[in-house]
Amino acid sequence: MTNPTACLLIIGNEVLSGRTRDANLQFLATRLGAIGMPLREVRVIPDVRETIIATVNEVRAKFDHVFTTGGIGPTHDDITSECVAEAFGVPWEPHPEAWARMERQYKPGEFNAARQRMATMPRGAALIDNPISTAPGFTIGNVHVMAGVPRIMQAMFDALEPSLPTGTPVQSRAVHALRLQEGRIAEGLAAIQARFPALDIGSYPYYRPEGNGVALVAKGTDPAALAAAQQAIAALVRGIGLEPVEGEPV
Amino acid sequence: MTNPTACLLIIGNEVLSGRTRDANLQFLATRLGAIGMPLREVRVIPDVRETIIATVNEVRAKFDHVFTTGGIGPTHDDITSECVAEAFGVPWEPHPEAWARMERQYKPGEFNAARQRMATMPRGAALIDNPISTAPGFTIGNVHVMAGVPRIMQAMFDALEPSLPTGTPVQSRAVHALRLQEGRIAEGLAAIQARFPALDIGSYPYYRPEGNGVALVAKGTDPAALAAAQQAIAALVRGIGLEPVEGEPV
Numbered sequence: 001m002t003n004p005t006a007c008l009l010i011i012g013n014e015v016l017s018g019r020t021r022d023a024n025l026q027f028l029a030t031r032l033g034a035i036g037m038p039l040r041e042v043r044v045i046p047d048v049r050e051t052i053i054a055t056v057n058e059v060r061a062k063f064d065h066v067f068t069t070g071g072i073g074p075t076h077d078d079i080t081s082e083c084v085a086e087a088f089g090v091p092w093e094p095h096p097e098a099w100a101r102m103e104r105q106y107k108p109g110e111f112n113a114a115r116q117r118m119a120t121m122p123r124g125a126a127l128i129d130n131p132i133s134t135a136p137g138f139t140i141g142n143v144h145v146m147a148g149v150p151r152i153m154q155a156m157f158d159a160l161e162p163s164l165p166t167g168t169p170v171q172s173r174a175v176h177a178l179r180l181q182e183g184r185i186a187e188g189l190a191a192i193q194a195r196f197p198a199l200d201i202g203s204y205p206y207y208r209p210e211g212n213g214v215a216l217v218a219k220g221t222d223p224a225a226l227a228a229a230q231q232a233i234a235a236l237v238r239g240i241g242l243e244p245v246e247g248e249p250v
Numbered sequence: 251m252t253n254p255t256a257c258l259l260i261i262g263n264e265v266l267s268g269r270t271r272d273a274n275l276q277f278l279a280t281r282l283g284a285i286g287m288p289l290r291e292v293r294v295i296p297d298v299r300e301t302i303i304a305t306v307n308e309v310r311a312k313f314d315h316v317f318t319t320g321g322i323g324p325t326h327d328d329i330t331s332e333c334v335a336e337a338f339g340v341p342w343e344p345h346p347e348a349w350a351r352m353e354r355q356y357k358p359g360e361f362n363a364a365r366q367r368m369a370t371m372p373r374g375a376a377l378i379d380n381p382i383s384t385a386p387g388f389t390i391g392n393v394h395v396m397a398g399v400p401r402i403m404q405a406m407f408d409a410l411e412p413s414l415p416t417g418t419p420v421q422s423r424a425v426h427a428l429r430l431q432e433g434r435i436a437e438g439l440a441a442i443q444a445r446f447p448a449l450d451i452g453s454y455p456y457y458r459p460e461g462n463g464v465a466l467v468a469k470g471t472d473p474a475a476l477a478a479a480q481q482a483i484a485a486l487v488r489g490i491g492l493e494p495v496e497g498e499p500v
């Protein structure tokens with residue numbers, strides 16, 4: 001069985017300018033891997049209408065599922081929702097259930113035009129609940145539109161997750177060793193990768209006060225292959241006279 | 251004068267799997283903004299040959315400069331350098347100066363085949379110095395190939411920066427206010443954005459133990475417009491009875 005694939009679009013000038021450090025990529029990468037829908041690409045794009053529309057259309061054709069974060073608030077730079085409508089070629093119109101939920105939370109007169117934009121969605125959108133601040137995200141086709149604020153995005157993903165298709169979870173097995181240098185085991189590691197073509201075997205140097213070393217990580221969906229690869233990697237490290245430690249460095 | 255544009259390619263399965271939290275985007279976004287070469291797009295892509303080649307060719311045509319991080323170490327998953335050669339249609343071959351620098355740092359017999367790959371580059375590459383761990387990055391055409399380890403990438407960027415073209419620095423002016431809600435000032439903020447079309451005005455809610463609020467940020471290259479926009483934003487906040495504070499929340 002082949003796992004479904006995912007792409008993440010991070011929409012917002014504030015990430016591209018360095019003002020805001022993205023915190024959504026790692027969360028979604030981890031959670032999507034755990035349900036067997038590995039993240040295959042991420043794009044960070046600005047709040048520019050043509051760029052959002054073109055990118056949404058490109059990646060929704062290329063990946064099984066697309067997740068977007070950012071650009072669904074009430075201000076002028078929040079244009080994700082209308083751009084997704086345009087990308088799908090459907091009207092952008094008030095969503096009755098979203099409208100009702102939002103109207104309920106404001107005092108009379110406070111559900112103004114700017115806030116009403118947050119209840120305006122592509123026709124056919126299915127809501128993604130927002131238990132933190134009410135204004136929902138939505139799914140249309142294979143595109144899941146979520147908030148950019150990490151706490152809200154995470155709550156939306158929790159709400160969305162049960163409706164997503166799943167694959168075989170991507171698991172990882174790691175070995176690390178202090179004083180290991182990549183150049184000493186590169187050849188042996190390539191041979192192990194060749195023995196386990198269905199796994200992704202990566203080598204990641206670390207630099208810590210306790211000492212430098214390398215973590216060798218196998219990722220994949222086959223637990224038996226993962227266990228065998230981990231053993232082979234540990235033997236490789238032992239073979240050059242170092243002590244392999246199971247797991248990632250803490 | 252139009253500023254040159256930049257694109258960042260983050261190459262590595264470890265970022266897409268969530269194992270590693272990227273730390274290079276924010277550094278490069280900030281530094282590139284400061285020299286007036288704003289970052290316009292970021293892509294995170296896996297260590298897959300065809301994906302790297304196609305993406306490099308797409309973005310080097312679309313942006314003035316492309317920066318890559320990751321995939322230039324000695325292990326089998328480090329394939330950025332050979333893929334960039336393939337993208338440019340040039341041979342991937344030993345670079346004499348890189349080779350000499352690396353050979354010098356190893357004991358006899360230790361500059362093995364894996365390490366020699368780090369001195370193998372697209373024909374015509376110009377070295378980017380690596381004062382941390384010797385193995386250089388390189389520039390070919392408008393593509394700058396750097397390490398993924400943040401400490402090394404940062405040192406490489408320091409070395410590369412003087413040779414980059416510059417534009418007008420992108421500056422920012424911010425106003426924030428506790429208890430501000432985006433929906434209350436969205437309309438007025440849109441009007442300010444319309445008055446200053448050359449600026450990017452953004453609205454960013456924050457959630458902190460001291461209280462929630464919103465930061466309103468103007469970015470652009472014209473100091474007079476930035477100062478005027480900041481004043482207008484402060485007046486907008488004052489107009490709804492809240493106290494605007496200059497700058498970003500700390």
